[in-house]
Each structure stands twice: as C-alpha cells, then as structure tokens.
Amino acid sequence: MTPTSRDAKRARTAQRILEAARQEFAAHGFDAATIRGIAGAAGVDASLVMQHYGSKAALFTAAAQLPGTDREGAAEHLLDVLTVRLGDLPPETSALLRSMLTVPEAAAAVRTHLDERVDNLARSLDGDDARLRALLTVSGILGLTLTQHFLKLRAFDDVPHESLLRAAHIWTAYLSGTS
Amino acid sequence: MTPTSRDAKRARTAQRILEAARQEFAAHGFDAATIRGIAGAAGVDASLVMQHYGSKAALFTAAAQLPGTDREGAAEHLLDVLTVRLGDLPPETSALLRSMLTVPEAAAAVRTHLDERVDNLARSLDGDDARLRALLTVSGILGLTLTQHFLKLRAFDDVPHESLLRAAHIWTAYLSGTS
DNA sequence: ACGCTCACTCTACGACCGTTGAGCGAGGGG
DNA sequence: CCCCTCGCTCAACGGTCGTAGAGTGAGCGT
Numbered sequence: 001m002t003p004t005s006r007d008a009k010r011a012r013t014a015q016r017i018l019e020a021a022r023q024e025f026a027a028h029g030f031d032a033a034t035i036r037g038i039a040g041a042a043g044v045d046a047s048l049v050m051q052h053y054g055s056k057a058a059l060f061t062a063a064a065q066l067p068g069t070d071r072e073g074a075a076e077h078l079l080d081v082l083t084v085r086l087g088d089l090p091p092e093t094s095a096l097l098r099s100m101l102t103v104p105e106a107a108a109a110v111r112t113h114l115d116e117r118v119d120n121l122a123r124s125l126d127g128d129d130a131r132l133r134a135l136l137t138v139s140g141i142l143g144l145t146l147t148q149h150f151l152k153l154r155a156f157d158d159v160p161h162e163s164l165l166r167a168a169h170i171w172t173a174y175l176s177g178t179s
Numbered sequence: 180m181t182p183t184s185r186d187a188k189r190a191r192t193a194q195r196i197l198e199a200a201r202q203e204f205a206a207h208g209f210d211a212a213t214i215r216g217i218a219g220a221a222g223v224d225a226s227l228v229m230q231h232y233g234s235k236a237a238l239f240t241a242a243a244q245l246p247g248t249d250r251e252g253a254a255e256h257l258l259d260v261l262t263v264r265l266g267d268l269p270p271e272t273s274a275l276l277r278s279m280l281t282v283p284e285a286a287a288a289v290r291t292h293l294d295e296r297v298d299n300l301a302r303s304l305d306g307d308d309a310r311l312r313a314l315l316t317v318s319g320i321l322g323l324t325l326t327q328h329f330l331k332l333r334a335f336d337d338v339p340h341e342s343l344l345r346a347a348h349i350w351t352a353y354l355s356g357t358s
Numbered sequence: 359a360c361g362c363t364c365a366c367t368c369t370a371c372g373a374c375c376g377t378t379g380a381g382c383g384a385g386g387g388g
Numbered sequence: 389c390c391c392c393t394c395g396c397t398c399a400a401c402g403g404t405c406g407t408a409g410a411g412t413g414a415g416c417g418t
Contacts, residue, residue, distance in 0.1 A: 005416085006365070006415075010366095029210075031281065035407085044366075046406085048365080051365085055406080098281065100280070100329075101277045101279070101281070101329055102210065102280070114332055115333045115334070118333075132338050132346055135334040135335070139325070140315070140322050142326060143321045146280070146318070147314075150286065151279065152290065153290060154297075155294070159310060164311070167308075167311055167312075185386080189394090213374085214376065214377085225397095226378075226396085226397075227395080227397075229377060235376065235377090
C-alpha cells in the first residue's frame with residue numbers, strides 16, 4: 001500500500017461506510033435499512049460501523065442531508081433546482097426525503113429546510129400574497145420530485161423533459177406576477 | 180347484551196381492530212406500527228388480530244386505501260379535493276400516504292391512483308400539453324397535502340384557508356387555458 | 359528487530375418483532 | 389339443564405435488529 005498513514009486508511013474506510021449508508025438509506029429508508037446491510041455493502045463488519053459513527057441515528061444524520069440553500073437568486077434558483085432534479089437525485093437527498101414521512105427527525109429536517117426556502121422565495125417576490133405563491137411553488141417542486149423519483153408516475157415517460165422545463169418557465173412567470 | 184348473535188359481536192370487534200389499525204398505520208407508518216400496539220389500542224390480544232386478518236400486510240391492505248376517483252367532473256373535482264384536504268385527512272388515506280416512500284406496495288397503490296387521476300384530468304382538458312398540465316396539477320396537490328398534513332410547514336399557519344382556496348381557483352384557470 | 363498501537367473481526371446479549379397453537383370460559387342450541 | 393361451540397387470551401418460538409466487549413493481526417515507531 002502507498003505510504004499513507006493508518007489514519008488515512010481509517011478515514012477512507014469511514015468514507016466507504018458513509019457512501020454505503022447513503023445508498024442503503026436512500027433505497028430503503030431509515031427503518032428498513034440495517035447496520036449489517038450497510039456494513040456488508042461497505043465490505044466491513046457491523047460493529048466497525050458503530051465504532052465509526054456511534055449509532056444508527058448518528059450515521060443517518062451524517063449520511064442524509066439536503067443541498068444547501070443558496071442565499072439569493074430565489075426565482076432563478078428554482079429553475080436550477082427543477083432542472084437538476086430532472087436528472088437523478090443525490091443519494092444523501094434521497095435518503096432524507098424517503099424517511100421524511102416515517103422518521104420524526106427526518107421530517108423536522110425537511111420541514112426546516114422547506115420553511116427556509118419559502119421564506120427566502122417570498123422575500124424576493126412582490127405582492128401581499130407573496131408568501132402564498134412561495135408556498136405553492138415550494139410544495140409543487142416537492143410534489144414533482146416525489147412523483148418523479150419515488151412514485152415514478154407514468155406521465156413522466158410521456159412528457160419530454162423539455163416540456164417540463166418550459167412549464168417551469170411559465171411557472172416562474174406566474175410567480176413573479178401579482179395575483 | 181342485546182340479542183345480537185356472537186357473529187355480530189365478532190364483527191364489531193373486527194371493526195374496532197380495523198379502526199385502531201388505521202390510526203396506528205396513519206400515525207407511524209406500516210413498518211413502525213406493531214400488531215401488539217394495534218391490538219392494545221383496540222383492547223384485545225395480539226393474536227386475535229392475526230385470527231381476524233391473517234397477517235400484518237393483509238391488515239394494512241384492509242386498513243389503508245385512497246378515496247375512490249370520481250369518474251367525471253375533473254377540474255371541479257380538484258377544487259373539492261383541495262377544499263376537503265384543507266381539513267383533516269381520513270386515517271385510511273393518511274396510512275397509505277405515510278408509507279408510500281418506504282413500502283413498495285403502498286407506493287404502487289398511490290402510483291396507480293395518481294396515474295389514473297392524471298389520465299382522467301388530462302382527458303377533460305384541451306391542448307396538446309394537457310397531459311403536462313394534469314401532471315403538474317396532480318403532483319402539486321400531492322405536494323400541498325404532504326407539506327400541510329405531514330411536514331406541517333410554518334407557512335400554513337400564516338396563510339388563511341381562504342387564500343388557499345382562491346389560489347386553487349387561479350390554478351384551475353391556468354389549467355383550463357392553453358399554455 | 360521488537361513491541362505496541364489500533365483498525366478491524368468475532369461472538370454474544372437483550373429487546374422486540376410477526377406469528378402459532380393450545381387452553382379457557384361464557385353463552386346459545388338441543 | 390347439559391354440552392359444545394367459538395371468541396378470545398396465554399405462552400412461546402424463531403428470527404432479526406442495534407449494540408457492546410473481547411480478541412487478533414498487521415504495520416508503524418523506536
């Protein structure tokens with residue numbers, strides 16, 4: 001092995017475990033995913049996972065996270081999010097979203113994230129119903145994400161991505177206009 | 180006891196179990212809900228639940244279901260759904276929705292239901308992008324349902340129900356107009 | 359070259375799960 | 389009035405989970 005120290009090897013193992021955890025949590029959710037399964041996918045023993053991360057909950061916290069909310073450029077950022085989401089979801093996002101209906105801490109994390117998103121978006125809009133339109137937009141994006149990546153509605157097979165993007169533009173136009 | 184036969188008593192117990200199952204499945208999801216917990220809430224022993232419904236999966240199938248899709252009146256029906264959803268969700272709906280991200284059969288049931296809804300709505304609309312608008316609408320309603328009843332976004336405290344209803348009207352206007 | 363550190367594995371514990379079969383006791387049919 | 393049906397409970401099994409602690413072997417410092 002290259003002259004890397006033992007610490008580096010341990011750190012690389014920790015990274016492999018974390019990656020396996022993301023995949024398992026993303027695929028099965030927090031409850032259904034098992035420490036043994038994660039350890040097996042990472043090619044190590046189950047108790048090593050505990051020595052690295054302390055508990056299953058702590059491992060989940062380290063593995064599942066939402067993409068950081070950019071501070072500004074709300075309206076255009078929505079387009080980016082929607083555009084990006086047309087591809088695959090990163091496993092750490094998938095892991096958190098998949099558990100948000102069954103694990104209270106995951107629900108709290110998503111709730112906090114979306115609350116912040118609504119606030120940021122509403123702040124960059126005009127009109128007294130800005131908050132309402134921001135709420136409609138954020139929950140709409142969540143709905144699209146879930147119906148596409150988790151429920152896999154048939155309609156996504158028929159509708160080309162280009163049409164979805166065009167719809168997103170129309171949406172932002174509705175967003176910017178006063179009610 | 181009134182001169183009801185033993186069969187009637189058994190049927191009433193089955194109903195109590197089913198109701199308790201709906202509550203538990205709605206509150207915790209399929210995996211986290213336990214037969215013992217359901218039996219306890221119904222005031223009976225756990226094995227009686229098995230004698231009545233055969234298995235946990237069968238009990239879930241009997242307890243969790245989506246409201247039937249009305250055959251016609253798609254656009255106005257959406258308004259009704261949204262209006263109704265401003266109140267509480269029935270436990271059988273909550274049970275299915277809460278497990279749709281972690282239990283494959285629940286996901287399949289919701290997927291089939293929403294596919295059908297998209298088809299019905301698209302059929303009652305004009306324009307070649309009718310299917311796209313139907314998809315946007317159905318996933319938007321799902322997003323609103325989840326953000327309100329499961330994630331409980333803060334924005335729902337600030338936005339009065341009346342404003343949400345008005346937004347729903349605007350939405351249907353967008354729905355009916357060609358892109 | 360030796361010994362010690364430490365990343366990693368092995369084994370096991372206690373809890374809880376879904377599920378099963380035997381037993382019990384009330385209450386209606388003959 | 390007796391007996392038998394049957395709704396219900398009790399006790400237990402096999403399995404899987406998260407987690408803990410002892411043991412082991414390879415590799416670095418001296």
